[in-house]
Amino acid sequence: MVRYKTGHRDKTHAAIVAAASALLRDKGFSETSVATVMKAVGLTHGGFYAHFPDKTAMITAAVDEAFEESPKNFAALSKMANAKGDAGFIAEKYLADERVARIATGCPAAALVSELHRQPEAVQQAFQTGARATARELAKADGLVTDEPDGSDREAWAALAMLMGALSLMRAVPDPTIRETIRTQVIDALRKLALATDAPGPSP
Amino acid sequence: MVRYKTGHRDKTHAAIVAAASALLRDKGFSETSVATVMKAVGLTHGGFYAHFPDKTAMITAAVDEAFEESPKNFAALSKMANAKGDAGFIAEKYLADERVARIATGCPAAALVSELHRQPEAVQQAFQTGARATARELAKADGLVTDEPDGSDREAWAALAMLMGALSLMRAVPDPTIRETIRTQVIDALRKLALATDAPGPSP
DNA sequence: TGTACATCAGTGAACGCGCGTTCACTGATGTAC
DNA sequence: TGTACATCAGTGAACGCGCGTTCACTGATGTAC
Numbered sequence: 109m110v111r112y113k114t115g116h117r118d119k120t121h122a123a124i125v126a127a128a129s130a131l132l133r134d135k136g137f138s139e140t141s142v143a144t145v146m147k148a149v150g151l152t153h154g155g156f157y158a159h160f161p162d163k164t165a166m167i168t169a170a171v172d173e174a175f176e177e178s179p180k181n182f183a184a185l186s187k188m189a190n191a192k193g194d195a196g197f198i199a200e201k202y203l204a205d206e207r208v209a210r211i212a213t214g215c216p217a218a219a220l221v222s223e224l225h226r227q228p229e230a231v232q233q234a235f236q237t238g239a240r241a242t243a244r245e246l247a248k249a250d251g252l253v254t255d256e257p258d259g260s261d262r263e264a265w266a267a268l269a270m271l272m273g274a275l276s277l278m279r280a281v282p283d284p285t286i287r288e289t290i291r292t293q294v295i296d297a298l299r300k301l302a303l304a305t306d307a308p309g310p311s312p
Numbered sequence: 313m314v315r316y317k318t319g320h321r322d323k324t325h326a327a328i329v330a331a332a333s334a335l336l337r338d339k340g341f342s343e344t345s346v347a348t349v350m351k352a353v354g355l356t357h358g359g360f361y362a363h364f365p366d367k368t369a370m371i372t373a374a375v376d377e378a379f380e381e382s383p384k385n386f387a388a389l390s391k392m393a394n395a396k397g398d399a400g401f402i403a404e405k406y407l408a409d410e411r412v413a414r415i416a417t418g419c420p421a422a423a424l425v426s427e428l429h430r431q432p433e434a435v436q437q438a439f440q441t442g443a444r445a446t447a448r449e450l451a452k453a454d455g456l457v458t459d460e461p462d463g464s465d466r467e468a469w470a471a472l473a474m475l476m477g478a479l480s481l482m483r484a485v486p487d488p489t490i491r492e493t494i495r496t497q498v499i500d501a502l503r504k505l506a507l508a509t510d511a512p513g514p515s516p
Numbered sequence: 517t518g519t520a521c522a523t524c525a526g527t528g529a530a531c532g533c534g535c536g537t538t539c540a541c542t543g544a545t546g547t548a549c
Numbered sequence: 550t551g552t553a554c555a556t557c558a559g560t561g562a563a564c565g566c567g568c569g570t571t572c573a574c575t576g577a578t579g580t581a582c
Contacts, residue, residue, distance in 0.1 A: 112545085112558060120558075136427055138342035142536060154539085155559045163536065211429065221477070222426040223340055224484035225415065236485040254500065265494040266478070266501035270470060273425070273477025277469070280428035281440040290469040296458065297470035300508035301501055316525060316578085324525080346569060358572085359526045367569065 121159050123149045128170035130212040133219035137167065137227060168230045174216035175238025179245045181215075186249035195249055195267075195302035196295040202271050203291045208278045217242060218272040218279075243268045251302030267301065270294060325363050327353045332374035334416040337423035341371065341431060372434045378420035379442025383449045385419075390453035399453055399471075399506030400499040406475050407495045412482045421446060422476040422483075447472045455506030471505065474498060 127148040131140045142163055143153040160166045182198075189197045201207070207214055217239050224235050243263035247253045252264040274294045278287045331352040335344045346367055347357040364370045386402075393401045405411075411418055421443050428439050447467035451457045456468040478498045482491045 117558065135430065136340070136342070138340070138535095139430075141534075143534080151558090152560055153536090154561060157537070157539095158558065217481075219426055221480040221484050222423055224480075226339065226343075229486065232484065232486050236487060236490065239481065239485065240490065253497070263493065264497075265481070265490075266474060266497040269477035269481055269494065269498060270474035270501075271477075273473035273475075273480070274470070276425040276428075276477070277421075277443065277473055280425050280436065281443065282433065282436050283440060286440065286444065286469075289467065290473065293457070293468075293470040294473060297474075297505055300505055304504035304508045321525070342568095345567075347567080355525090356527055357569090358528060361570070361572095362525065 134212040171234040179241040182245035196299035218275040251305040338416040375438040383445040386449035400503035422479040455509040
């Protein structure tokens with residue numbers, strides 16, 4: 109019916125978003141150029157505007173896509189931590205060396221957080237939605253949030269802030285012994301936090 | 313003796329570093345251009361290379377300068393928290409609305425952390441030194457790090473990660489109620505962390 | 517006292533390059549008759 | 550069966566702009582004689 113197989117356009121669209129999502133986490137907002145993304149997909153830059161009205165639309169879609177997987181990851185971590193009865197396990201996995209190294213496919217919150225305040229509203233909204241979903245999955249780990257009496261959404265923001273702050277820090281410092289210290293302390297802190305919340309007052 | 317008063321060159325140099333240090337935190341590494349910095353100082357871009365061999369040298373100096381004040385801030389916060397006997401006080405101050413708003417003169421660790429992995433080695437070293445000094449001052453707050461038996465440096469990395477992660481997150485999300493939730497949870501978490509460390513086992 | 521020259525922080529035009537965006541075009545296919 | 554035309558994802562030259570960096574120059578002052 110047309111030159112390209114049915115769904116070809118959609119496939120290309122998805123490939124652009126996927127490439128943008130990886131490049132964004134690795135190179136940041138400014139250095140993720142339209143031309144670089146299109147090149148990664150195997151196309152030329154001119155074709156871009158058949159898929160998006162402008163760069164911001166692509167970046168917004170890329171942030172959405174990056175947060176597609178993230179909450180699932182945290183859901184799995186929370187579940188395993190509960191099975192083990194150790195919240196520190198979440199930090200152990202989340203801050204593992206291979207997670208520190210793989211930025212392009214890693215946690216978007218850690219990769220993007222300090223650049224977000226200067227992005228367009230649409231991008232911030234996409235980030236907020238994704239971060240919130242992530243915080244909600246993390247809240248399913250026992251002891252990371254105090255129960256709200258009003259039944260409002262449980263979101264483990266403090267634990268998320270510590271984890272993503274630590275991952276970002278570990279990527280930022282070149283000294284591996286400091287990285288190790290950060291990881292150890294965060295595992296320990298997360299464990300303490302969970303125990304302190306599990307037992308709201310001094311035990312009898 | 314010369315056209316310019318003695319020390320004029322040094323004053324200009326310091327002004328460039330100060331402007332760069334503020335712009336860097338606000339706009340990030342890519343968008344802090346040589347021309348913008350020089351304009352902020354009231355000069356033209358051509359004169360820049362009489363002060364620095366290249367942009368990286370300026371950025372390195374700017375990171376150093378940004379971390380000049382940061383540890384002092386944390387030292388003051390730790391001291392006050394100890395006086396109050398409440399580690400949560402640190403988060404209360406550090407995450408106050410006016411700190412969230414003032415990025416250019418705020419915590420460089422929070423402002424720069426997720427961009428650092430793609431910066432030159434010299435810049436990462438400057439960041440690492442500054443972050444370490446900050447973590448050391450934060451460790452002076454009671455209960456934020458477990459005593460090391462070998463007497464090694466005490467650095468409160470977990471607390472620092474949580475604080476800077478939270479500050480960055482609060483700047484990233486547009487919804488003020490989420491911001492408020494993050495702050496409340498982090499204050500609470502820091503308090504719990506300090507209490508858990510103060511009392512290493514279940515109290516008698 | 518007056519003229520020629522040295523000093524040097526800062527100026528502004530110019531360089532090659534990559535950016536986001538536009539647009540006339542390509543070329544493989546399907547459809548009409 | 551064969552020719553003319555429509556479709557449309559992708560191409561690549563071009564636009565104006567800002568980037569980091571270079572460099573011949575400026576112009577106010579001090580020094581030499």
